[in-house]
Amino acid sequence: MSEATATRVPASPLGTGTAATPARRNWVPYALLLPGLLWLTVFFVLPMITLGSQSLQEGNVDEGFVFTGNVGIYADAFSRYWPHMVRSLSYAGLATVLALLLGYPLAYFIAQKAGRWKNVVLVLVIAPFFTSFLIRTLAWKTILSDNWVVTQWAQQLGITDVLQAVGLTSTDSLLFSPFAVVMGLTYNFLPFMILPLYASLERLDPRLLEAAGDLYATPIQAFRRVTWPLSLPGVVAGTLLTFIPASGDFINARLLGNTQTTMIGSVIDSQFLRVLDYPLAAALSFVLLVVIVTLVALYVRKAGTEELL
Amino acid sequence: MGESQKGDLHLVALTKTFGAFTAVQPMDLTIPQGSFFALLGPSGCGKTTTLRMIAGLEAPSAGSIRIGEQDITATKAHQRNVNTVFQSYALFPHMTVLDNVMFGLKRRGDKDARRKALEALELVQLEGLGGRKPAQLSGGMQQRVALARALVNRPDVLLLDEPLGALDLKLRRQMQIELKRIQQEVGLTFIHVTHDQEEAMTMADTIAVMNQGVVEQIGDPATLYEQPRSTFVANFLGQSNLLRAKVVPGSPREGVALVRSHDADLEVAVDHLPQGASDVWLGVRPEKLRLGESGGPNRLRGTVRDVSFTGVAIQYIVRMPWGRELTVVQQNDGSARATLGEDVTVSWAAEHGFALDASQDADAGAMVEDDV
Secondary structure, eight states: HHHHHHHHHHHHHHHHHHHHHHHHOOOOOOHHHHHHHHHHHHIIIIIHHHHEEEEEEEEETTTTEOOOOTTTTHHHHHHHHHHHHHHHHHHHHHHHHHHHHHHHHHIIIIIIGGGGGGGHHHHHHHHGGGGGGGHHHHHHHTTTTTTTTHHOOOOOHHHHHHHHHHTTTSSSOOSSHHHHHHHHHHHHHHHHHHHHHHHHHOOHHHHHHHHHHHTTTTHHIIIIIIIIHHHHHHHHHHHHHHHHHHHHOOHHHHOOOOOOOOOOOHHHHHHHTTSSOOHHHHHHHHHHHHHHHHHHHHHHHHTHHHHOO | OOOOOOEEEEEEEEEEETTTTEEEEEEEEEEEEOOOEEOOOOTTHHHHHHHHHHSSSSSEEEEEEEEEEEETTTTTTGGSEEEEOOOTTTOTTSHHHHHHHHHHHHTTTTTTTHHHHHHHHHEEEOOTOTTTTTGGHHHHHHHHHHHHHHHOOOOOOEEESTTTTTSSSHHHHHHHHHHHHHHHHHHHEEEEESSSSSHHHHSSSSEOOOOTTEEEEEEHHHHHSSSSSSSSHHSSSSSEEEEEEEEEEEEEEEEEEEEEEETTEEEEEEEGGGOOSSSSEEEEEEOOOOOTTTTTSEEEEEEEEEEEOSSSSEEEEOOOOOOOOOOOOOEEEOOOOOTTTOEEEEEEOOOGGEETTTTTTTTTSGGGGGGG
């Protein structure tokens, strides 16, 4: 290898090499940015502008929509659908917490203890993605159906009573309930939680935990003072990657929920595709966007990740 | 805290096996309170495993560890009043230097943690840097933080795992002196693991030389150097010239025994001769040999095969008629120099030689320090 380098260096013409370097450095970063910028402009910025202007139009499908600058639609959209908004955020929040509780120990195991099984377990984590989102969610219909063991066990162990008591189910079935929706969301977005957690826990030097133990920290203190703070970037990334798509999701609510579990994503979906009230649907999309961006900004600030990342 | 609880560290038949491999053979060792003790040996000799067992990071396969009267074998690392300066420093990257140093004190609920930590930073000459993150410090400074973080807890035993290994030579020399000063200042028991014989000899009061899971010899640096009891120790601590010899019965003078090597009668101090040995390796350090006859009654003739000038000294390689090459180091004190190819006499005094049992490998421990 050193031989190859040695012959290559004199081969490059020295004069042009030194002259071209500063100039090339100037435009190379922009050239690298270009494809992504183009993509984002065409498929994100322009649709956002269209959506924004659409939300301020009035009319109907038959007679066409006219831009009227109707800002009042936002107040209208919010007052009519805020319960769906709150419901979406609670389901997504609950699913995120569940995914974190399930994902953290698993990610820790894969990163620190799995040894040579690391890659196998990682593939297993991603394996559900080999089937489509829809089929995976439909499978939960079977898993949670009344005549399947999960529901029967839950009934025998009194779990269904607990779920009813906290309002996650309204009967002693599991399916078609907020519980089923949250389970579906948790399941579908779990890998998005595990992978960033894994990435940050994998970098954790086990010698730091030895050092913490050496300095009188009990295993729990070592986790709280060393492991957890050092994995925070992964926690923040994982929770965002779970919470954001989960709060806009409508498949889980539609397949696993009932009429009382409609999430904001379902409302937007039906306003766009069935009611054909484009301005309202667009306004709802924007409200959802603003709410999520605000929550995320507050969250990231609270977690203090600027310093960690 | 708990001054009365402290005491000597006792390792009793301490053993560690990993599967079929025995990393540490049953080891008995007493390390007096307040001493600077070095575990010296090549990599893989079991010194770090021994250290980790004392720290509580590795469970012994057999044997016990006591500090004073207290048996700590079964306790976890966080329950032991023992702290470690790790080879990799293992500083917490998300905490400031001050938080790192306060970590142990805070876990024990010390109300005075901040003041003590600031004092410890002063002791290692890092005052004013408490607000920085470890990544903002140089390697040498990080090393001092790691030291302060362990020292500040005033442990019964402070363990140092090759703490200077990552520093460059000049900084290492400086830190050796510094560590010695700090140890004398705080009076804690230091156990220092190293593969660097010079580092061990510079700092430690007592050195245990380890090889293949066994302590070969324990002693103060001068005794280990002047009277090694095995070829491994003779070669690992500095250089040795070893000559095959037979013990000749009788004594030419008071306190001196005679050995015969390649038709030459050579004197060696009786107390440097193993009891009842007949075949021995006669060893003598290069700097104890003299070119010419001024060194003493022991004389061998040979040919100079190599001369290298190192500034303070000149090193000669002198080949004996039977092929063995002796290394002679002469101080650059203005005395006459030999030239390449010259026939010379090499001489030394009886008390400068030491004899080792001849059943050992003459090359044991030679060159091993280079492969770490």
